[in-house]
Amino acid sequence: MEILIRSISGVIKDYRDREFGLLDEEHVLRWINQFDSEDRIVVLEETNRILKKNYISKDVFLAFVSGLVTSEKFSSNSPRAFWNNISLCNIQINGNSQSELVELLNNEVYRNYGVRSLINGHSEHHIYIDDFLFSGNRLISDMRKWISESAPAQCHVSVVMMGWYQGGIYYVQKQLKKIALENKKNITFKYWSKEDFRLDNRLMTKNDSHVFWPEASVAEIPSVSSFIDSLNTKPKFRVANGKKNKVFSVDRRSQYEAAMLKAGIKILGFCDNPNIVVKPLGYNRFDGFGFGSTVFSYRNCPNNNPLAFWWGDPTYSSAHPFGKWYPLMQRSTYGN
Template sequence: MKDTASLISSLVAVVRDYGNMGFNDEHVQRWLDQFPEEHHKVILTELGNILDKAYLSEMETKRMISEIAADRNIFPEGVGEVRFMDPKQGKGTQKELLQLFDAVISEEHGISIEECGRGEPASYIYIDEAIWSGDRFISGMRTWVREFDDLHAISRMDIIVLAVHTRDLDYITEQMGKILPYTRISLWHFIEFENRLQHAKKVFEGYWPSSGLGYNEETTDYISHIVKMKSRTRDKEIPILRKSAHPKSDAYFTGSMNRKLVERLFLEKGVEIANHMKKPEVYMKPMGYDASRTLGFGSYLVSYMKISEHCPLVLWWEGDGWYPLFPRNEYEGPHPM
């Protein structure tokens, strides 16, 4: 295993362009020092391995946007024939992506996204960074369709995201079918994180702490509180902690023992953060924002624009005595999809 300094430098090389903040070795070391020193190398090794696959740099994001703009499956009659949903109302990462897309099609097609789809278009485009649980996305879609007197007027809807999490994808698909019953709906994405809780025996691409690890008292109490909020049937179907031997496949962590250690450290520190928030929020869980009764959503995804609240608190929370690895100050906005 590399020494700590080399591991820090390797991590910085992957995420150097995050947030225009001058991400450097000293910043990583300050964050790392909040964990026991004997675990620093494992944390850096595993986090570096995850982000090497799950981090979206500005260069990679621009490449994806260019591919989308040139895709004739999405734009069979050219970009000028579709309407982009709410190009002026996007916030946070969505606003950034719309600006990138606008720059690409302006250069390559000589038209802006505001000029696209003038008149009465039948085809619409929704662009955002990712789909997580989908709650806010579905809520926004319900609001948007109220603008139409006749839903038959929306013949096609293309949802374009850089990444998708599969946990609630069936729910999202079902709800979209109800919201737009006469519309042909397509979902386009580059990265897929398989994080269906029911499929965790085979694969689970997200942070989900394991059972049987002997968590500290504060964490054990926190887990017990979540368990009491769930019905016995639901807890058996989707347990709070994943089974120790699952998943069988893992492309992000280097090994099961390291995964268990890192997830335990992130959970215990996350519980500490959650319990000491000055303004606690019921859905802000140790492993990330989640309205479901879990320990948190646990997303791996981080982009150069902003880290999602669906990622573990230890990575982005700032304040209440905690120093973040990925500060969210640069891009304030609503909770992601």
Template structure:
């Protein structure tokens, strides 16, 4: 039976298997029929290429439930973390999303001792007990969520003379640098030290000075064909990638260029269905900066980040009646807050 399966079907089956633990699947599950429906939206001549590159990317950048569980156990069992569990305040302060709360809940169940969780509802006296805090989350892309959450917390409780240890399962190089730089600058008169650590699941290069080595979707100028409607739109005019060096996200230079070109084109086609341009929604994903989008290449079983190209997550599994959403069928539908969906 297996000998009759076409090469395309084999890759489709592997993608479906890779995504089998995704928490927001279509009604029929993350099966081959679902992946086939998604891939058929691409041009015929691009389909096998997109399948191969998507599988390659997911093997590098999809963080599974089992990986999360192993990481939580490793954190809980590390002797280096005992002092934090005993003396630090673990922060549960994110206003949007549930990743931090869920990670703390899982960690609390796994750690052998009761540790301290601090929230926005904690009293001033409860917060003042600590001079060390731990901010944990699964993935950081731009770092803006951490910066905003921690800034609000510091201001609300008028904190000074503290150390904040920030720990991400996976992150991006500019995010790690920017979080520390921004927070220590904003609160430079308060003696606040910030330490950012990548947990080793995945660290993706995305600094402008190293665009050639970047592991995010970051097209060369010749790979982008901007629709006439958007040619004069400053929102999509950013910095293009300069050169090429290897990364775990892409097979080689030619594959990277083609992959970026196709996903940018699809993203623009999706945006053409919107009534007005969005300042944050770009072909290659959510971004507050001008350009084509963040271009994320990291996915999680919990939710598909909005920072990855629209081609992976835009739309709904079932018709919604909204043309701007129904124009595309997602591989991984997002679940959560999407306030930029004004169509």
């Protein structure tokens, strides 16, 4: 147990630049002790596993940006001229995450070619960058406003992410084409990411998914059964198939999902009237257990991840819903 706790602490040590204090072994121990005793080892084993695979550290993101800037496939055979004529989109409506990433990208361009790309300027080629795409709702919201108010009548947009969920990128591709047409603008889009960081969350491939997607056996747990009864639409369950999964271990996945689901339902019970998008396994606008993301970033823990990872704020009293659960990776805000 001590080895696992030490390993998890080592992975998340750069989270939010220690805004929430030192995420040391004591911190991880305090978090894990909130789970049922029979689940603690499995939660530690699997959390350690998915963090090592899907935690986007600052160094990892910098390496991705560096590779992008120098890639001839992305920037053509004349990269200096390419970057000198690009406009970087800094258009996110909520938060400042895109500003940070645009700055990282522009600094890398300058380091390699001695030029700085335009930001929100006039160009035939624009780049929208973020670290990861989940549902796609934020990107669509940002781009809808930009397309209607700022985009030229004709241009190309490169959407750049380290990775994405397949359900989200499908939704984005469909919606952005539609928005451009509605605004009578000739905009072409191309989508870029690391090929091995394209994760599956589609219903048709649920049994091979890379998100928390519980099996039907969780309905035997009293708290889960009550939660299911409260839903308008009954959830679709994953069926174990014994196949190797690049995110979860085959033999521990079911217990891990059940443990995180039980914890999320417990957290929801702290709230008198939770927002309808707040689900045990992460924010989601659809009925069910939640989005179930398994991706983390040094900048913030996505609210699409199970509540047990990020819910809570130890500065609140134990009488407040935020004070009743100690988070592994506290979020900087509680916005949607």
